[in-house]
Amino acid sequence: MAQDLVAQEQTTPAVIAGLSDEDREALRRAVIALERPSLVARLANIVGRPLEVLGHSLPAPVRDAVSSAAEAALRASLRVALTTLRKEGAPSPRALHGTLAAASGAIGGALGLATLPVELPISTTLMLRAIAEIARQEGEDLADPEAALACVQVFALGGRSDADNLAESGYFAVRSALAKSVSEAARFVTERGVAEGAPALVRLAAQIASRFGVVVSQKVAAQAVPVVGAIGGAAVNAAFMNHFQAIARGHFTVRRLERAYGKAPVQVAYDDLRREEGLA
Numbered sequence: 001m002a003q004d005l006v007a008q009e010q011t012t013p014a015v016i017a018g019l020s021d022e023d024r025e026a027l028r029r030a031v032i033a034l035e036r037p038s039l040v041a042r043l044a045n046i047v048g049r050p051l052e053v054l055g056h057s058l059p060a061p062v063r064d065a066v067s068s069a070a071e072a073a074l075r076a077s078l079r080v081a082l083t084t085l086r087k088e089g090a091p092s093p094r095a096l097h098g099t100l101a102a103a104s105g106a107i108g109g110a111l112g113l114a115t116l117p118v119e120l121p122i123s124t125t126l127m128l129r130a131i132a133e134i135a136r137q138e139g140e141d142l143a144d145p146e147a148a149l150a151c152v153q154v155f156a157l158g159g160r161s162d163a164d165n166l167a168e169s170g171y172f173a174v175r176s177a178l179a180k181s182v183s184e185a186a187r188f189v190t191e192r193g194v195a196e197g198a199p200a201l202v203r204l205a206a207q208i209a210s211r212f213g214v215v216v217s218q219k220v221a222a223q224a225v226p227v228v229g230a231i232g233g234a235a236v237n238a239a240f241m242n243h244f245q246a247i248a249r250g251h252f253t254v255r256r257l258e259r260a261y262g263k264a265p266v267q268v269a270y271d272d273l274r275r276e277e278g279l280a
Helices: 002-011 013-017 021-035 039-047 051-056 060-082 094-111 113-137 145-157 171-192 199-224 229-261 263-276
Strands: none
Touching (some): 021 171, 113 229, 145 171, 145 229, 171 199, 171 229, 171 263, 199 229
16 A cells, blocks of 8 residues: 555656646646637637637638738747847836737728738737747746747647647647757757748748648638627737737746756646646
């Protein structure tokens, strides 16, 4: 009996990783945010109908426009992350970011899809700055290209649909899929600086955009509902920003714990909590 208790304690993630109760609870919140994205539910509440259905029913020209806008927005965000964010000191107020994002959403809701190529890069850059604030709060040094790129990576982590294979779309699976491109891009920037059209940066932007586009499609579908208009468009963009801020908090919590305890132990604890929450 005593041996069984010892064995049980040795397999408890908190013991393996040495996580404090506080850090384990922070990791639990991160697991819930990262494995149970809530944007679809938030948008459905705003427009009063299921967003998955609307997103899948977007016409092919609209899907193409969303894909192009998402990739352009990600390229702009990469430039900001690797230039402006790395040189900035104190961050701007989060409330201002939210207000401006809502305002850009109101424009999109009132004027429709035609504004997407202009509105999406603006709202994405505002979200990136809010994400960067969270990164700094969790101890990231954004002068490091890898940390700056981790901010942009958040846009891929929030881009999941119900049709995704859980094993392939989980947090660590997505991070693993992006790891090589992030590493190559960070190394390129360290050695050569930020160069427009650099293959490593283009490749990373395309990878992240493919997942980010899923969420943008849901946003566009919500704003396309006739009853939404300017007021609803602002609410949609506020939900859009809140979604990625929640993802960012989870992502940078995991990274903070990895710096403190090591990557492997944190992943063991993460996977255990994922099973406990019924998210595996």
